[in-house]
Amino acid sequence: MNSSRREFLRNMALAAAIAAGSGPLRAFAASQNDSPEKWIKGVCRYCGTGCGVIVGVKNGKAVAIKGDPNNHNAGLLCLKGSLLIPVLNSPDRVTQPLYRKSKNAPLEPISWDKALDLMAAKFRGAIDTHGPNSVAWYGSGQCLTEESYVANKIFKAGFRTNNVDGNPRLCMASAVGGYTTTFGKDEPMGSYSDIDKATCFFIIGSNTSEAHPVLFRRIARRKQAEPGIKVIVADPRRTNTSRIADLHIQFRPGTDLALMHAMAWVILHEELDNPRFWNKYATFMNLEGKPATMEEYKAFLEDYTPAKVAAICNIPEAQIWEAAKTFAESTASTSLWCMGINQRVQGVAANNLIHNLHLLTGHICRPGATPFSLTGQPNACGGVRDGGVLSHILPAGRSVTNPKHREEMETLWGVAPGTISDKPGYHTVAMFEALGKGDIKAMIICETNPAQTLPNLNKVHKAMANPDSFIVSIEAFPDAITLRYADLVLAPAFWCERDGVYGCGERRYALIEKAVEPPAQCRPTVNTLVEFAKRAGVDPKLVAFANAEEVWDEWRMVAKGTTYDFYGMTRDRLRKESGLLWPCPDETHPGTLLRYVRGEDPLVPLDHPDKIFFYGRPDARAVIWMRPHKGAAEEPDAEFPLYLTSMRVIDHWHTATMTGKVPELMRANPHAFVEIHPEDASTAGIAQGDSVMLETRRDSMALPARITEVCKKGLVAVPFFDPEKLVNKLFLDATDPISREPEYKICAVRIRKA
Numbered sequence: 001m002n003s004s005r006r007e008f009l010r011n012m013a014l015a016a017a018i019a020a021g022s023g024p025l026r027a028f029a030a031s032q033n034d035s036p037e038k039w040i041k042g043v044c045r046y047c048g049t050g051c052g053v054i055v056g057v058k059n060g061k062a063v064a065i066k067g068d069p070n071n072h073n074a075g076l077l078c079l080k081g082s083l084l085i086p087v088l089n090s091p092d093r094v095t096q097p098l099y100r101k102s103k104n105a106p107l108e109p110i111s112w113d114k115a116l117d118l119m120a121a122k123f124r125g126a127i128d129t130h131g132p133n134s135v136a137w138y139g140s141g142q143c144l145t146e147e148s149y150v151a152n153k154i155f156k157a158g159f160r161t162n163n164v165d166g167n168p169r170l171c172m173a174s175a176v177g178g179y180t181t182t183f184g185k186d187e188p189m190g191s192y193s194d195i196d197k198a199t200c201f202f203i204i205g206s207n208t209s210e211a212h213p214v215l216f217r218r219i220a221r222r223k224q225a226e227p228g229i230k231v232i233v234a235d236p237r238r239t240n241t242s243r244i245a246d247l248h249i250q251f252r253p254g255t256d257l258a259l260m261h262a263m264a265w266v267i268l269h270e271e272l273d274n275p276r277f278w279n280k281y282a283t284f285m286n287l288e289g290k291p292a293t294m295e296e297y298k299a300f301l302e303d304y305t306p307a308k309v310a311a312i313c314n315i316p317e318a319q320i321w322e323a324a325k326t327f328a329e330s331t332a333s334t335s336l337w338c339m340g341i342n343q344r345v346q347g348v349a350a351n352n353l354i355h356n357l358h359l360l361t362g363h364i365c366r367p368g369a370t371p372f373s374l375t376g377q378p379n380a381c382g383g384v385r386d387g388g389v390l391s392h393i394l395p396a397g398r399s400v401t402n403p404k405h406r407e408e409m410e411t412l413w414g415v416a417p418g419t420i421s422d423k424p425g426y427h428t429v430a431m432f433e434a435l436g437k438g439d440i441k442a443m444i445i446c447e448t449n450p451a452q453t454l455p456n457l458n459k460v461h462k463a464m465a466n467p468d469s470f471i472v473s474i475e476a477f478p479d480a481i482t483l484r485y486a487d488l489v490l491a492p493a494f495w496c497e498r499d500g501v502y503g504c505g506e507r508r509y510a511l512i513e514k515a516v517e518p519p520a521q522c523r524p525t526v527n528t529l530v531e532f533a534k535r536a537g538v539d540p541k542l543v544a545f546a547n548a549e550e551v552w553d554e555w556r557m558v559a560k561g562t563t564y565d566f567y568g569m570t571r572d573r574l575r576k577e578s579g580l581l582w583p584c585p586d587e588t589h590p591g592t593l594l595r596y597v598r599g600e601d602p603l604v605p606l607d608h609p610d611k612i613f614f615y616g617r618p619d620a621r622a623v624i625w626m627r628p629h630k631g632a633a634e635e636p637d638a639e640f641p642l643y644l645t646s647m648r649v650i651d652h653w654h655t656a657t658m659t660g661k662v663p664e665l666m667r668a669n670p671h672a673f674v675e676i677h678p679e680d681a682s683t684a685g686i687a688q689g690d691s692v693m694l695e696t697r698r699d700s701m702a703l704p705a706r707i708t709e710v711c712k713k714g715l716v717a718v719p720f721f722d723p724e725k726l727v728n729k730l731f732l733d734a735t736d737p738i739s740r741e742p743e744y745k746i747c748a749v750r751i752r753k754a
């Protein structure tokens, strides 16, 4: 393709991206006659972008939605967000508790009172007979902060088990691992406003266009507004995101680590690094995690010369030089990444290598220059990561293995010393294995649908069918596959039928206010958990919360004085403002756009001798890691010669229990499909729309062919939203050794015409 044609196509893609986000500027109204009586502020139910919304209410019913002009999205919503009202008003809901008397019996209505008694008896019985580690919580980055906080407290302090995990393990765990091993503290230092200042975007393993549409529009606008702004996309698929790129590196799946080392090699060889920065603010760690020198780092990089890596990645060598130079030479480079990086057995290491590029070049802690991990779910950051609602962590950056941290939490929670176990609980994959083995006897699953979304799904289904287990699912929609395995289903108030906080990808906490009443028998989950805990014998003082606001006030206290300090975000303030970014230590503090920077971050003393202070690290230096490239857990071979990956589509949210209720969204992608490169299709004799049999070492299934040049040759891709095609039966459950996040992005497959 000649360069003017390429430029023309890119400009078209830019214009389309910007237009796509402009439509919903107009408020979505259910019908022309429904002019709302009042507008109530909240946050979109879907992605980690965390757009502010305002819900229009008339006669107690939600009738309209529009973007909040005062939040970061400046009034914009993508199509999914602007079509939330039909989901909220869908009659297809779990409207009362349901109970299954025996494993093969149908779910039948049961009263709340009986349901909670029964559940309490099962959990109490398991703990009394088999010990605290026989029960578990499997939560979600879509729960409200207050719900995750209460569940964590009940299990870790009330039941005395750390078997508390959730779907952020499938999603953000590797990003957490990356930030904590490089900077000593989790969460990005930058904010979305960096997008408006960046002059180079390095987007790796993120299809921002479909997964974070409102942020993508902001990137596209930035690119269109100022000539010379560069976008580099590194993704084995030619996604909508890559259409606006100046450079699309379509490398072999799983070779990102080699690519980024080669970029570092070029940066050092061309003297495009920033020694003033790394000399002062960085340190080097070798393969064993021991301190090392720049000379040793350079020697390590000799395994990753551009020529060697071009062969590993199966890309032209010139692309490596161009990417490295563009990244280093720009005035402000921002990296954005998501599941293409995190969902890998080398997920943490891949995160580290992104940070390496920023530390070598000093593209960090300046407006527009930042390594920014995009967050998947709306409250994975606020509720689960910051809240410490995983099996190895405690609230506000504390760790279960740290005696001082346990002691702090025991004091704050008012429980006896030694109450909190010093052993990490099960991570997600291990938790479901323990369920299968009968080591976990009773489990609550809340606001997540693991029977569709966990990897190696046949194994998971077998575990969930264990006759000795008791599974409670708190689930809003009756079509969730998980309900097939639930012994008890509890009916929750949905989205803006209850109030609570979501914390999105830029450290912004924002309140979702209650806009409408839930169906009569649907209850706010905070109340459900409190009621359950009391009946299960948890000290009532531990759960003395009348409502979500009281939970919020306790959580503010628990984080006070930590590096997550958001004490200044009172409920009243959150009612007035459209979200605030922590740290925000007092009520007059405006929130923090740039962490670790003197004069910006309230945790850096104003008289600190250095401009930047990485206070998360004992030596105040961030780490440049030597992490070797190793490849995927299951690479293609003679028997299974192709790569298989999985991805999202713009119209659906995960398991489509919500987006599946909206005809406009269903139309574009009603069913699963498999993307195949034309050459791979013709080798296998497959034509457009043919049924293709996909076989992996775990299972096989037939999907209709979508023959397209989106995938690199040798790679096929499937979406995972379709409940009728549980593609996760095909994927393996190998996990990253540090983050324990599964490798959803890569396994080996063979295809044939079905």
Ligand SMILES: Nc1nc2c(c(=O)[nH]1)N[C@H]1C(S)=C(S)[C@@H](COP(=O)(O)OP(=O)(O)OC[C@H]3O[C@@H](n4cnc5c(=O)[nH]c(N)nc54)[C@H](O)[C@@H]3O)O[C@H]1N2
Binding pocket: 047, 048, 171, 204, 205, 206, 207, 208, 210, 211, 212, 234, 235, 236, 237, 239, 252, 253, 254, 255, 256, 338, 339, 340, 341, 375, 376, 377, 645, 646, 647, 648, 649, 650, 651, 652, 653, 654, 745, 746
């Ligand atoms: N529409 C929509 N938006 C969503 C969601 C949704 O369900 N629907 N879910 C939200 C959630 S929870 C999440 S976590 C995010 C996920 O957001 P993304 O991570 O952007 O979405 P994915 O499509 O899962 O994967 C991104 C890309 O990773 C690429 N990839 C595959 N293998 C590799 C590799 O080896 N290296 C690299 N660099 N890339 C690779 C894939 O080709 C794909 O284009 O989206 C959020 N937003």
Ligand SMILES: Nc1nc2c(c(=O)[nH]1)N[C@H]1C(S)=C(S)[C@@H](COP(=O)(O)OP(=O)(O)OC[C@H]3O[C@@H](n4cnc5c(=O)[nH]c(N)nc54)[C@H](O)[C@@H]3O)O[C@H]1N2
Binding pocket: 140, 142, 167, 168, 170, 171, 172, 339, 343, 376, 377, 446, 447, 448, 449, 450, 452, 453, 454, 474, 475, 476, 477, 480, 492, 493, 494, 495, 525, 646, 647, 653, 654, 655, 656, 657, 658, 720, 727, 728, 731, 744
């Ligand atoms: N193959 C493959 N698999 C993947 C991934 C991938 O990239 N590839 N990505 C992984 C990632 S990153 C993620 S985050 C997970 C997501 O996986 P899940 O969290 O399992 O998927 P969701 O469909 O978001 O599940 C949310 C559930 O909560 C229910 N719900 C909605 N609102 C409410 C409410 O207010 N209260 C309650 N109690 N329930 C409610 C919904 O109906 C739905 O059943 O999937 C993972 N699985």
Ligand code: SF4
Binding pocket: 044, 045, 046, 047, 048, 049, 050, 051, 073, 076, 077, 078, 079, 080, 081, 082, 211, 212, 213, 214, 215
């Ligand atoms: S970009 Fe994400 S948060 Fe914003 S409206 Fe769309 S789905 Fe909602």
Ligand SMILES: [Mo]
Binding pocket: 170, 171, 172, 376, 377
């Ligand atoms: Mo996610």
